[in-house]
Amino acid sequence: MRDAIRFTRNGTIREIRDAHPRATLLDWLRLEERATGTKEGCAEGDCGACTVALGRLIEGRVVYEPVNACIVLLGQCDGADVVSVEDIAADGALHPVQEAMVAHHGSQCGFCTPGIVMSLFTLYEEGARPVERATVNDALAGNLCRCTGYRPIVDAALDACAAPRDRRFEAHREATARALAEIAAAGEDLFVGDETRFFAAPASEESLCALLARHPDATILAGATDVGLWITKALMEIEKIVWLGRIEALRETHATPETLTLGAMVSHAAAHEALAAIDPDLGELMRRFGSAQVRASGTVGGNIANGSPIGDLPPALIALGATLHLAGAKGTRTLPLEDFFIAYRRQDREPGEYVRAVDIDKLRKHDVFRCYKVTKRFDEDISAVMGAFRLRLDGRRIASARVAFGGMAATPKRAPLTEAALVGLDLDDELAWAPALDALARDYRPMSDHRASSEYRALVARNLLFKALAEIAGAEGTRIAPRIGGLAAAE
Amino acid sequence: MNIRHEFDDTGPDAEPLRHVRKPLPHDSARRHVMGAADYIDDVREPAGTLHVAIGMAPKARGAIRSIDLTAVRAHPGVVRVLTAADVPGKNDVSPAAGDDPMFADTRIGFHGQALFAVLAETRDAARRAAKTAIVEIEEEAPSVSVEDALERAETVLPDYGFGRGEVAPALDGAPHRLQGSLRIGGQEHFYLEGQAALATPGEEGDIHVLSSTQHPTEVQHVIARVLGIPDAYVTCEVRRMGGGFGGKESQATQWAAIAALGAHLTKRPCKVRLDRDDDFVLTGKRHDFRSDWRVGFDDEGVIAGFAVTHNARCGYSADLSQGVVDRTMFHSDNSYFFPAVRIDTRRLLTNTVSNTAFRGFGGPQGMLMIEHVMDRIAWATGRDPLDVRYANLYRPGADVTPYGQTVEETDTLRAVVETLERTSEYRTRRAAIAAFNDRSKILKKGIALTPVKFGISFTLMHLNQAGALVHVYQDGSVHLNHGGTEMGQGLYQKIAQVVAEEFGIAIERVRITATSTGKVPNTAPTAASSGTDLNGMAAKIAAGAIKARMAARAAERFGIPQEEVTFRDDRVFAGNESLTFAELARDCVMHRVHLSEAGFYRTPTISWDRANAKGRPFLYFAYGAACSEVIVDTLTGEYKVTRVDILHDVGRSINPAIDIGQIEGGFVQGMGWLTTEELVYDETSGRLRTHAPSTYKIPVASDVPEDLRVALFPNTNRMETIYRSKAVGEPPVMLANSVFCALADAVHALDPARPVPLDAPATPEAVLRACEALRGNPLPGSAPGGGGRVA
Missing domain, CATH: 3.30.365.10 (Aldehyde oxidase/xanthine dehydrogenase, molybdopterin binding domain)
Structure with a gap:
């Protein structure tokens, strides 16, 4: 048992024993380190002003990802290298992305700039070449700038990334790899605090079960992209935190021709490629999932476990067909993903039980899939409506259908009446689609909130089903951004 | 991908320029990218600084029955709680109308309004404590929409209108008539740096405050008003803001004043930094409108008469709504001539946060409305919308605005x-x-x-003035100060370019310094797009005066007429002689020449008689x-x-x-x-x-x-x-x-x-x-x- 959080910063190993379990990385940087370059803009992981790079040892190499320091808990930095904006200009010589930001007039008020620099830093250091404009836009989707209109920032990124790669940071990366290897100490549980107030990170599921049996009231922490807000916004007095981030088994991805299994702690970033391989729409859904920072921290299991009615992944996975694996002191069990969601923010999860993995049923021959996320703003926004459709075709007829929506009910939910009405439909007879389209109104009674009115949601849901059918039937000109890989990629 | 940006220098200046017209980077660009540019929360606070959180109203409208602060006071880390009763001066942070209490004390005007402030040893303790108050309000149904306010006929300011000619006959006589309503939403500023202030008490009641404000003079003045002390006891300083956009013109004042009150009463430094959610709730936004319009036009879409009533949702108090809605009126024509026109406005009271300045200051709403009308005319006549716009564009002979100014x-x-x-x-x-x-x-x-x-x-005439303070030190370095504030718009850099140009010296020799009410008094807010126009001119006047005295000294020293002394390339040329700017500066000090100047500028030519709508x-x-x-x-x-x-x-x-x-x-x-x-x-x-x-x-x-x-x-x-x-x-x-x-x-x-x-x-x-x-x-x-x- 280890009683200190250990990570590196600027080549030094830091050991933290006395931090509050709720302490965030941002507060530690600003209040303890007095490293005030990293800013708090929103304290909810949305504006990116607090972006820092976290490096983790992956197969001997330290790989850096951008994270929102405002909602990353200090304990989650265990085993990582923390790089903030002060750390990348070596001996006063600016990093190439910093140079380019100055040369392109990429800062005005400058408050978002450190976070933007750090997002571009990870793009520069980890991104493939050449870097396209769309890639830069994706890297910046989680960084709000209110002054510049972004054009000079994007130009700066393109310019910096087009030049021959600057290798200065590699020395830091290599030295850090040695330091992180030294502190990794696999198999050792982490427990900082006492029985009433702690941050714990068990290294195995066995230890996890034992800990949860002792503390069924503890808050299970995955990526903290939601729990972080309970702390910074709701000011919840969370005293016991069990972080799943050190259990290797939960980070595993396994694929067979029929099934993709994602461990609960697989981050959205790590899951992106495997999901995109199932269908390009899933890839696009993942591209638009939060932001680069959120995808680096947030996990597949966390997105399911917290049961948001508008969580993006569950509707898509329910439509595909997914099986959830839960585990706890009493053993393990499985259930269809749709059965996990009972009511608004109420899931079929016992105290002390945790989400272990999800099996996703891949598309077979004659299967087609579509999903659409409708938001106020394309990138880094939460769905007003999220619709997902898996159809099995028998020639030009629909043999079976799975339909699920987010944003249309208190939970992610299947549409049984619509599914039934879809079976047997002829793709070439548009007039015959009406009963299936009409059935949606009986499957869902959406509510009005600040994202959309109930009338809008109901109409959009109907139109998305229409769009899916039209696309599968072969219609073109249905999307502002064409479906990657063409309209019939999965057939 | 086809992104480009161009600029075209239109012909030569009288003399070739070294700094002005050059695309130089923002003065803080390197510091920005290194995280080395300090905002208020980055300044290392003095030992013993208290952190402030705001207690907010749980209802939107009604009389306050009671505020029980027992639990707040008992919360660990809490040092003091401030309420309206603690205000020694006037409990008012409004820019003009006297209707913005710092802490609500009798009635609630909007959901979330500040009721009290908690001072605690940590920000976390202050935020947690602030949530433990028990507040009882005799709740009344709030006015939220334009329709609510119209029904109750509640306004924050009197109705106001102006126009020209007889609109009714113009409308009636036009071949075509249309009417409609356009709803125009508000806007949150979303400056990336939220509202922040750090107040430090000095001796005998002095207060020094760092404030993220576009209007240091108003912060100074309101703190003095709230504390009941002379303006001269208060100094407000601002090096930079993390964005402003109008949202820190009047809205920064309250937080600075609360910090100052805390510092005044506890004799400890006090810092306010609003959480983002609280900032959204507590500070005003762009006004939203329902604009009801009527237009008469011919087959070509040429307007004969136009009438509009702008129903502006001002929120619970006047704040800057007079100027904002007036500017909507001044821009209801955008670029188009109306032979007959009537522009009326209602400044509606709603139980929402008081709407305020936002980049464009009411202009955008007026202009959007008339662009919508242009489209409506185009759709009605079947003409291309651009042709309808051309048909109505101001032109010689049709170039007088509804308020009488010639374009x-x-x-x-x-x-x-x-x-x-x-x-x-x-x-x-x-x-x-x-x-x-x-x-x-x-x-x-x-x-x-x-x-x-x-x-x-x-449009408030007295604001069209500015001051600057320039010192030349004996090593030839220049200290530049002026009344404008830097919120990212590059004002400091532009003015440094002007001053470096004036002295003919390298721009690195000009040290930009934080705006301070102690250096330049009685300033206008940095607003109305006027920062460079006003402060640039004041700085040029100040630098020019020093330069003239330096030139006189050089002329005296070298025995040539003063007009023949020139400043360029960090040197001063006098006939066949020359010396460095620094050498001349030292020479001036040795010869008792004054190397400091307060420059002052006021905009010429303008006038506005609001009562008679003329000027x-x-x-x-x-x-x-x-x-x-x-x-x-x-x-x-x-x-x-x-x-x-x-x-x-x-x-x-x-x-x-x-x-x-x-x-x-x-x-x-x-x-x-x-x-x-x-x-x-x-x-x-x-x-x-x-x-x-x-x-x-x-x-x-x-x-x-x-x-x-x-x-x-x-x-x-x-x-x-x-x-x-x-x-x-x-x-x-x-x-x-x-x-x-x-x-x-x-x-x-x-x-x-x-x-x-x-x-x-x-x-x-x-x-x-x-x-x-x-x-x-x-x-x-x-x-x-x-x-x-x-x-």
Whole structure:
């Protein structure tokens, strides 16, 4: 048992024993380190002003990802290298992305700039070449700038990334790899605090079960992209935190021709490629999932476990067909993903039980899939409506259908009446689609909130089903951004 | 990808310039990218600093029955709680009207209004403690919407209107008449640095405050008012803000004053830094409107008469609403001539946070409304919307605004629009879009080209003044100070360029220093796009006076006439002699020449008699035009702005890189206002439901059109402004009106026989509602922000 959080910063190993379990990385940087370059803009992981790079040892190499320091808990930095904006200009010589930001007039008020620099830093250091404009836009989707209109920032990124790669940071990366290897100490549980107030990170599921049996009231922490807000916004007095981030088994991805299994702690970033391989729409859904920072921290299991009615992944996975694996002191069990969601923010999860993995049923021959996320703003926004459709075709007829929506009910939910009405439909007879389209109104009674009115949601849901059918039937000109890989990629 | 930005230097200056007109980087650019530029929360606070959190009202309207602070006071770490009873001076933080209590003490005006402040050893303790108060309110139903306020007939300021000619006969006599209502949403500033202030007590009641404010003088004055001490006891300093956009013109004051009260009472430094959600709830926004209009016009779309009533939702107090709504009136013509016109306004009281200044200051709403009317006329006559705009554009002989000022640059206005029409290939693209829309069932494209004419000067006349303080030290380094504040717009850099130019020295020799009421007193806010016009001139006057004294000394020393002394390349030339600027500075000190000067400037020529609605409120107008193209998914209302061409007039630019930054940034901010930024208030409780970036969506990088072409229009300010430049802060916001009109144009393709009932913001829901209306199936209800109501 280890009683200190250990990570590196600027080549030094830091050991933290006395931090509050709720302490965030941002507060530690600003209040303890007095490293005030990293800013708090929103304290909810949305504006990116607090972006820092976290490096983790992956197969001997330290790989850096951008994270929102405002909602990353200090304990989650265990085993990582923390790089903030002060750390990348070596001996006063600016990093190439910093140079380019100055040369392109990429800062005005400058408050978002450190976070933007750090997002571009990870793009520069980890991104493939050449870097396209769309890639830069994706890297910046989680960084709000209110002054510049972004054009000079994007130009700066393109310019910096087009030049021959600057290798200065590699020395830091290599030295850090040695330091992180030294502190990794696999198999050792982490427990900082006492029985009433702690941050714990068990290294195995066995230890996890034992800990949860002792503390069924503890808050299970995955990526903290939601729990972080309970702390910074709701000011919840969370005293016991069990972080799943050190259990290797939960980070595993396994694929067979029929099934993709994602461990609960697989981050959205790590899951992106495997999901995109199932269908390009899933890839696009993942591209638009939060932001680069959120995808680096947030996990597949966390997105399911917290049961948001508008969580993006569950509707898509329910439509595909997914099986959830839960585990706890009493053993393990499985259930269809749709059965996990009972009511608004109420899931079929016992105290002390945790989400272990999800099996996703891949598309077979004659299967087609579509999903659409409708938001106020394309990138880094939460769905007003999220619709997902898996159809099995028998020639030009629909043999079976799975339909699920987010944003249309208190939970992610299947549409049984619509599914039934879809079976047997002829793709070439548009007039015959009406009963299936009409059935949606009986499957869902959406509510009005600040994202959309109930009338809008109901109409959009109907139109998305229409769009899916039209696309599968072969219609073109249905999307502002064409479906990657063409309209019939999965057939 | 086809992004470019151009600037064209229009001919030589009288003398070649070394710094002015150069695209130099922002003075803090290197510090920004290194995280080394300090904002208030980054300044190392003095030992013993207390942290302040605000206690907020749980209801929107009603009398306060009781506030039980027992638990707040007992919370660990709490040192003191401040309420209205603790205010030694006047419990008022308003800019003018006396209707903004620092802490509500008898009645609640809006949901979330400040009731008390907690001072604690840590920010965390203060925030937690603030939530433990027990507040009882005799709740009344709040006024939330324009309709609520109209029904109750409650206003924060008297109705005001002006016009010209007889509108009723003009309307009645016109071949065609239309009328309608346009809803225009508000906007949250979303400066990335939230409101912040650090107040430190000095001896005998002195207060020094660091405030993230556009208006240090007002912060100073209000602190003195609240504490009941003379202004001279209070010094307000601001090095930089992390964005302002008008949101720190009057709205920064309250937090600085609360910090100052805490410091005054505890004798300990006190810091306020609002949490983002609290900042959304506690501070004012752009005014939202319902504008009811009537227009009469002929077959060509030429307007004969126009009448509008702007119903402005001002929130619970007056704040700056007089100036804001007046500016809406001054811009209800945008670039168009009305033979007969009547512009009326109502300044409505709603139980929502008090709306305030926001880049454009009411102008954008007036201009959006008339652009919408232009589209309505085009749809009614079947003419191209651009041709309707041309038909009504100010022109010689039809060049007098509704308030009596003559538009002197009608040639510039027309040239800007015509040039952009050509360079954007508007006509060709219009035809291509029509062809696309004929083929495409689900996706529709739209295009619009709209002009901008924006009046430059504060319409409150006394604000058109500025001061600067320049010192030359004996090593030849220069200390520069002025009344303008730096919020990212590059003001400090532009003025440093002016001063370096004046002295002929390297810009690195000019040390930019934080704005302080102790150095330059009685300043205007940095607002109304006037920062460079006013402070640049004041700094030039100050530097020029010192330079003249230095030249006199050089002339004396070398025995030549003073006019023959020149300053360039860090040297001073006198006949055949020369010496470095530093040598002359030392020589001046040795010869007792005064090397410090307070420069002062006031805008000439302008006047405004509000009571009689007469005068010349603006020194000049800034012009621009934008052409936007969009594509809309008519099944979901989603859309993308695909190409934007901008041509903008900044006169002769002092710094073209900074000016282009203002143009692009202003355009994108305006685009956000008209598209994805939707403020939603709960209709029954009055609570703001979009109070964080998770729920309030400003543009991100991918929203910016991939094809963005920005150029500066080659022009010279005909007025004697600083280096013949024009103000640039606000006018570009209204270039975004073209995006709104292009969206309406795309929807219009669904049924050219119907007008498009599109309100702002044109969220995907609002756009889909408009599509459904054109399809003849209008959706019941309204978009969350109130748009798209079925009339």
